[in-house]
Structure formats: structure tokens, C-alpha cells
Amino acid sequence: MKAHLAKTMEIPEEEKxxxxxxxxxxxxxxxxxxxxxxxxxxxVGLTYPQYLVMLALWEKSEQAVKAIGEQLDLDSxxxxxxxxxxxxxxLIKRTRDSRDExxxxxxxxxxxxxxxxxxxxxxxxxxxAAGCTLEEMKTIRGLLRGLxxxxxxxx
Amino acid sequence: MKAHLAKTMEIPEEEKxxxxxxxxxxxxxxxxxxxxxxxxxxxVGLTYPQYLVMLALWEKSEQAVKAIGEQLDLDSxxxxxxxxxxxxxxLIKRTRDSRDExxxxxxxxxxxxxxxxxxxxxxxxxxxAAGCTLEEMKTIRGLLRGLxxxxxxxx
DNA sequence: CGCAATTAAATTGTACGCAAGTGAATTTTG
DNA sequence: CAAAATTCACTTGCGTACAATTTAATTGCG
Numbered sequence: 001m002k003a004h005l006a007k008t009m010e011i012p013e014e015e016k017x018x019x020x021x022x023x024x025x026x027x028x029x030x031x032x033x034x035x036x037x038x039x040x041x042x043x044v045g046l047t048y049p050q051y052l053v054m055l056a057l058w059e060k061s062e063q064a065v066k067a068i069g070e071q072l073d074l075d076s077x078x079x080x081x082x083x084x085x086x087x088x089x090x091l092i093k094r095t096r097d098s099r100d101e102x103x104x105x106x107x108x109x110x111x112x113x114x115x116x117x118x119x120x121x122x123x124x125x126x127x128x129a130a131g132c133t134l135e136e137m138k139t140i141r142g143l144l145r146g147l148x149x150x151x152x153x154x155x
Numbered sequence: 156m157k158a159h160l161a162k163t164m165e166i167p168e169e170e171k172x173x174x175x176x177x178x179x180x181x182x183x184x185x186x187x188x189x190x191x192x193x194x195x196x197x198x199v200g201l202t203y204p205q206y207l208v209m210l211a212l213w214e215k216s217e218q219a220v221k222a223i224g225e226q227l228d229l230d231s232x233x234x235x236x237x238x239x240x241x242x243x244x245x246l247i248k249r250t251r252d253s254r255d256e257x258x259x260x261x262x263x264x265x266x267x268x269x270x271x272x273x274x275x276x277x278x279x280x281x282x283x284a285a286g287c288t289l290e291e292m293k294t295i296r297g298l299l300r301g302l303x304x305x306x307x308x309x310x
Numbered sequence: 311c312g313c314a315a316t317t318a319a320a321t322t323g324t325a326c327g328c329a330a331g332t333g334a335a336t337t338t339t340g
Numbered sequence: 341c342a343a344a345a346t347t348c349a350c351t352t353g354c355g356t357a358c359a360a361t362t363t364a365a366t367t368g369c370g
Contacts, residue, residue: 016278017210018211022292025296025303026181032303036307047326048326055176059173065349072183074326076349078327078328081351101334103335130177131306132305140302143294143298147287147295148183151188154283202354202355205355220319229356229357231319231320231321232357233356233358235321257318258365
């Protein structure tokens with residue numbers, strides 16, 4: 001290997017602009033989604049992260065905090081207070097696993113399960129707001145999955 | 156218009172899964188980016204949102220808080236405390252605009268300007284972590300811009 | 311001109327996200 | 341089997357995000 005090799009490639013100035021950062025495109029689109037969801041989710045009394053947790057639970061009730069965290073890529077420091085609020089709103093209940101007392105099993109209440117009927121309204125509204133074809137959605141989803149997997153592996 | 160029309164289209168169960176939500180793909184990729192940036196930005200003492208503000212200022216120093224907010228799509232509620240921290244770290248200074256005393260002009264200090272030399276190292280490292288071709292990056296960036304624009308217009 | 315409406319930034323209050331640390335339960339090891 | 345290491349959830353502290361309010365300055369309108 002040669003000595004004195006530049007540690008970094010030269011990056012064109014244009015590529016250094018905020019607007020041209022891929023990370024910023026992802027960051028600002030994430031915020032745009034949260035804002036688009038807000039008026040819809042306000043009606044059912046959920047925040048956007050709470051809605052994601054509900055999606056996980058509607059797929060499978062009776063999940064440990066850790067399992068929910070793995071699906072959402074969030075740790076208990078984020079989930080514990082969020083789940084406490086969902087519990088206070090009567091959507092979920094939390095019980096210690098009798099087989100392994102370290103774990104807390106989160107499950108839907110009747111009220112939480114009933115809220116699943118809102119899913120079609122919510123997703124239709126967001127689909128409209130996103131305003132792209134199912135094909136485009138799948139393309140972006142696929143590209144982001146690859147990107148996310150690279151970023152996660154790199155750390 | 157016919158009466159009794161269904162308000163919402165039927166959405167296939169598979170499309171209702173957390174993992175298949177486009178919003179979740181964006182949400183989790185944004186977090187993955189933040190985590191990938193963390194070890195790199197820790198070395199220069201910046202958080203990820205602070206880095207975005209610095210990018211805006213490296214492009215053009217002497218900007219009002221509102222102008223920065225428009226580029227990042229953030230309001231003063233978020234920016235005020237963030238800028239206060241950048242000022243405490245000696246990277247920027249804030250002065251009232253004498254022409255319009257309502258505005259605060261943010262400008263780079265020598266230390267803040269000097270930090271721009273880290274840009275190549277940071278962007279090269281993230282490029283490696285993202286591990287996709289320049290072509291893919293541009294594709295995703297373009298698709299996300301369209302998506303963001305739709306979502307914002309819808310609200 | 312003079313007052314109402316608007317604008318800019320800061321502040322307050324709520325809710326994430328995440329690092330770091332705590333405490334209790336379980337698993338691994340010597 | 342007992343001590344050490346690990347695991348799980350919770351808590352604490354800090355830094356965003358954002359709605360809503362406040363204060364000060366400027367603009368618009370009669």
C-alpha cells in the first residue's frame with residue numbers, strides 16, 4: 001500500500017449542500033410524514049410512534065417489550081414511557097411474564113383491539129397524501145430497506 | 156353520486172403490516188442515519204440536527220433564524236435552544252438585525268468556519284456506511300423529494 | 311398619524327429517541 | 341451449586357420536534 005494517500009476523496013461543492021444530502025432527504029421526509037399523520041391520528045388520540053406500536057400489536061398481541069423494540073428499532077428507554085401512556089389511555093395492558101419475571105408482556109385491551117377498525121381510514125388518507133402509485137411506494141420502500149440495512153451493518 | 160359507497164378501499168392485510176409501511180421505512184432509515192452519524196459527529200462535538208444547521212451556515216453564513224428554519228423545515232421552538240447550544244460551544248454567534256430588530260442573525264465564528272474542513276471526512280465516512288452508488292443515492296433523493304412535496308402539499 | 315394585524319424569536323409543556331445507569335431475574339461458568 | 345455475567349425493563353438526563361403562548365418590532369389600513 002502506498003504512503004501519503006489522501007484519506008478522503010475530493011467531494012464536489014455541489015454535493016456538500018444541505019439540500020443534496022441523502023440523509024437530509026430522509027430526515028425531512030420523515031418529519032413530513034409525521035406532520036401528515038398528525039391530524040388523522042389526533043382524531044383517535046395517538047401520536048405517530050404510538051401508532052407504529054399499535055400496528056405491531058395489531059399484527060400480534062402479547063409481545064414482550066423487547067420484541068416490540070426489535071420491530072421498531074427502539075430501546076426500552078423510548079418504549080417504557082410510551083407504553084405507559086398507551087396503558088393510561090386504556091389501549092394496552094402490561095403484565096409480568098410468569099415464566100420469566102424479567103419480561104413484561106404487552107397485550108391489547110378490547111379498546112385497543114377495537115381501534116384496529118380505524119386502520120383502513122388512516123391508511124387510505126395517508127396513501128392519498130403521499131400521492132404516489134403503489135409501484136413507486138414499493139420502489140422507495142425497497143431502496144430504503146437496502147439503505148437502512150447498510151447503515152445498520154456499518155455501525 | 157351514489158349513496159352507500161364505501162368511504163375507504165379495501166386494503167389487503169399484507170399491506171397493513173408494520174414492515175410494509177412506507178412511512179416506517181422512512182422513519183427507521185432516518186434513525187439509522189442518525190445512529191450512523193453519531194460516532195463521527197461525536198468527534199467534533201455536534202449532534203446530527205446541529206450538523207444540518209452547520210451545513211446550512213457553511214453554505215451561507217449570516218442567516219436569520221427563520222431562513223435556517225425554512226431550509227431545515229424546523230420552527231423556532233426547535234431552533235432557538237439548538238442555536239443556543241451551538242453558541243455556547245463557540246461555533247456561531249447571534250446578533251439582532253439592526254434593520255429589523257425582530258430578527259436574529261446567525262453567523263459562523265472562526266471556530267465554526269474552521270470546522271468546515273471536517274466535511275470531507277464526515278461525508279466520505281457516511282458515504283461508505285450508506286454503501287450505495289452515487290446513482291442510487293440520486294434516485295432515492297429524487298423519489299423522497301417528490302414524496303415529501305406531496306405530503307407537505309396535502310396538509 | 312394611530313391602532314390593529316402580522317411577523318420574528320423565545321418560552322413553556324408534552325412526547326419522543328437514546329446513552330448510561332439501576333435493580334431484579336435468569337443464565338453461564340468455574 | 342454458588343459467584344459472575346448477562347438479560348430485561350425501568351429510570352434519569354440531555355437534546356430534539358412541535359403546538360401554543362408570549363413579547364417585541366414592524367407593517368397595513370382607515
